[in-house]
Amino acid sequence: MAQPIPLQKDPSQTDRALLGIRDLVLRGEFKTGERLPELALVELLGVSRTPIRAALQKLAEEGLLEASQPTGYTVRGFSETEIADAIEVRGTLEALAARMAAERGVSASFLAAMSDCLGRIEALLTKVKPGRDFLAQYCQFNTQFHELLAEASGSEIVARALTRAGSLPFAGHNAFVSVQGEIPASLEIFRIAQRQHREILEAIEARSSARVEPLVKEHARLAYKNLQLALQNNEAMKTLPGASLIRRRP
Amino acid sequence: MAQPIPLQKDPSQTDRALLGIRDLVLRGEFKTGERLPELALVELLGVSRTPIRAALQKLAEEGLLEASQPTGYTVRGFSETEIADAIEVRGTLEALAARMAAERGVSASFLAAMSDCLGRIEALLTKVKPGRDFLAQYCQFNTQFHELLAEASGSEIVARALTRAGSLPFAGHNAFVSVQGEIPASLEIFRIAQRQHREILEAIEARSSARVEPLVKEHARLAYKNLQLALQNNEAMKTLPGASLIRRRP
DNA sequence: CCCTGAAAAATTGTATACAGTCTGTATTCA
DNA sequence: TGAATACAGACTGTATACAATTTTTCAGGG
Numbered sequence: 001m002a003q004p005i006p007l008q009k010d011p012s013q014t015d016r017a018l019l020g021i022r023d024l025v026l027r028g029e030f031k032t033g034e035r036l037p038e039l040a041l042v043e044l045l046g047v048s049r050t051p052i053r054a055a056l057q058k059l060a061e062e063g064l065l066e067a068s069q070p071t072g073y074t075v076r077g078f079s080e081t082e083i084a085d086a087i088e089v090r091g092t093l094e095a096l097a098a099r100m101a102a103e104r105g106v107s108a109s110f111l112a113a114m115s116d117c118l119g120r121i122e123a124l125l126t127k128v129k130p131g132r133d134f135l136a137q138y139c140q141f142n143t144q145f146h147e148l149l150a151e152a153s154g155s156e157i158v159a160r161a162l163t164r165a166g167s168l169p170f171a172g173h174n175a176f177v178s179v180q181g182e183i184p185a186s187l188e189i190f191r192i193a194q195r196q197h198r199e200i201l202e203a204i205e206a207r208s209s210a211r212v213e214p215l216v217k218e219h220a221r222l223a224y225k226n227l228q229l230a231l232q233n234n235e236a237m238k239t240l241p242g243a244s245l246i247r248r249r250p
Numbered sequence: 251m252a253q254p255i256p257l258q259k260d261p262s263q264t265d266r267a268l269l270g271i272r273d274l275v276l277r278g279e280f281k282t283g284e285r286l287p288e289l290a291l292v293e294l295l296g297v298s299r300t301p302i303r304a305a306l307q308k309l310a311e312e313g314l315l316e317a318s319q320p321t322g323y324t325v326r327g328f329s330e331t332e333i334a335d336a337i338e339v340r341g342t343l344e345a346l347a348a349r350m351a352a353e354r355g356v357s358a359s360f361l362a363a364m365s366d367c368l369g370r371i372e373a374l375l376t377k378v379k380p381g382r383d384f385l386a387q388y389c390q391f392n393t394q395f396h397e398l399l400a401e402a403s404g405s406e407i408v409a410r411a412l413t414r415a416g417s418l419p420f421a422g423h424n425a426f427v428s429v430q431g432e433i434p435a436s437l438e439i440f441r442i443a444q445r446q447h448r449e450i451l452e453a454i455e456a457r458s459s460a461r462v463e464p465l466v467k468e469h470a471r472l473a474y475k476n477l478q479l480a481l482q483n484n485e486a487m488k489t490l491p492g493a494s495l496i497r498r499r500p
Numbered sequence: 501c502c503c504t505g506a507a508a509a510a511t512t513g514t515a516t517a518c519a520g521t522c523t524g525t526a527t528t529c530a
Numbered sequence: 531t532g533a534a535t536a537c538a539g540a541c542t543g544t545a546t547a548c549a550a551t552t553t554t555t556c557a558g559g560g
Contacts, residue, residue, distance in 0.1 A: 262513070263514065263515095264513080298515045299514095299515080299516080300513080301513080301515095320522075321521085321522085
């Protein structure tokens with residue numbers, strides 16, 4: 001039903017450039033505001049300028065880079081407020097998707113698939129120790145649930161808007177999951193998130209469009225709380241990809 | 251305060267390609283689902299493949315084109331439902347922007363600029379005959395008001411999301427203004443829209459975040475009504491750029 | 501010492517050549 | 531006649547050369 005993976009046989013040079021540049025930026029190899037000369041990237045990544053340019057254009061569209069005057073691209077920085085706004089945008093669109101799912105109705109089999117996904121998260125949460133595997137698997141199922149939620153809207157337009165809103169750095173569903181490995185209260189946070197997942201699903205099942213909207217918005221706000229926890233914990237920040245892009249308050 | 255125009259000295263080949271391809275598609279020179287071979291566009295537009303490819307990528311990001319399997323781009327079609335969804339997304343984000351403006355507050359001078367813009371629309375509406383000039387000027391001021399509204403949110407992230415949501419064909423503020431030149435009730439529709447503009451501005455001025463949200467959503471829904479009017483009026487459809495992309499209900 | 505201006509270097513915009521892939525057709529063999 | 535294969539054409543992915551523009555450097559004059 002869902003078309004999951006665009007079946008990439010061997011990754012194209014453009015893909016390599018895209019992943020490579022994103023990785024370089026998120027690792028902090030380039031400082032905020034710094035320019036990304038194409039030839040430097042050619043040397044670093046071993047692909048020619050053409051795919052580099054395509055990747056730069058895509059990353060600028062994502063919001064990770066910024067077209068700079070009069071030409072070229074620079075690394076973009078994000079204030080705490082901007083991250084909060086990005087989360088708010090994502091939450092708003094996700095709430096719209098959920099409301100539409102509740103209004104238009106979702107097939108029983110689709111609801112079962114969503115419930116199944118949540119069941120796996122619950123199975124994961126019964127394990128005592130959240131190790132590396134745990135985080136990776138949680139991200140996978142969490143992503144799947146949110147993708148199913150977007151699809152449940154029945155609107156490709158909405159799903160698309162949601163994907164783009166979530167592609168902004170730190171705005172995605174799993175943006176601050178990595179830091180939870182370093183935070184004492186992490187297991188509790190996962191449990192809260194999971195309870196919200198269940199409530200969201202129940203509201204959609206019950207066609208309660210009025211109820212599901214605030215539930216989803218509240219769920220998105222959990223990401224903002226995680227951001228604040230991360231900012232207070234230097235150890236956690238070290239595990240956060242792209243931490244160098246966050247402009248701390250002066 | 252607002253950075254209005256990116257000061258384009260002479261348009262680059264990429265700009266020419268972007269505008270050219272968009273124009274070709276909106277004029278219906280390519281049918282829905284039809285592929286756009288790069289070499290054909292090279293011949294039609296007289297620029298080389300490199301800027302053509304950049305433009306195709308941008309237009310796919312906008313939503314006008316679609317990356318097709320296994321390669322290349324095709325013209326995308328839009329059902330009435332999809333257009334309604336796109337309007338809903340735009341309205342939702344615009345409501346978020348307005349709510350944030352009301353919550354965070356807007357400077358007196360900025361409010362004055364918005365009011366000034368509305369004053370010009372009102373001056374326009376006192377003229378009896380809505381001719382071609384009228385429509386062009388209305389679009390200009392209407393766009394300005396909505397841009398000011400986005401800026402009033404105080405969030406570049408939100409403004410950005412809004413811009414992108416409005417760049418989808420038929421989702422923008424002026425999407426169906428052109429058809430109003432052909433519709434008898436058009437002047438009344440302009441007046442309703444303008445009344446809503448005023449109410450939105452008043453709600454922001456009064457910091458009524460709870461009130462401004464539904465007002466903006468309702469205002470966006472006016473675009474949907476215009477769509478329905480246009481679909482019922484064959485003469486109006488002829489003046490609508492991109493009319494050939496709309497998939498009528500079977 | 502700083503400011504000005506020209507040359508040099510760096511960088512991006514654009515065109516184009518080449519290679520790999522997919523598609524459709526025709527030809528050959530069973 | 532039908533199927534399989536090989537060939538031809540079209541198209542996109544990639545690399546790279548060249549042009550135009552911007553930035554930097556440095557020398558000379560105020």
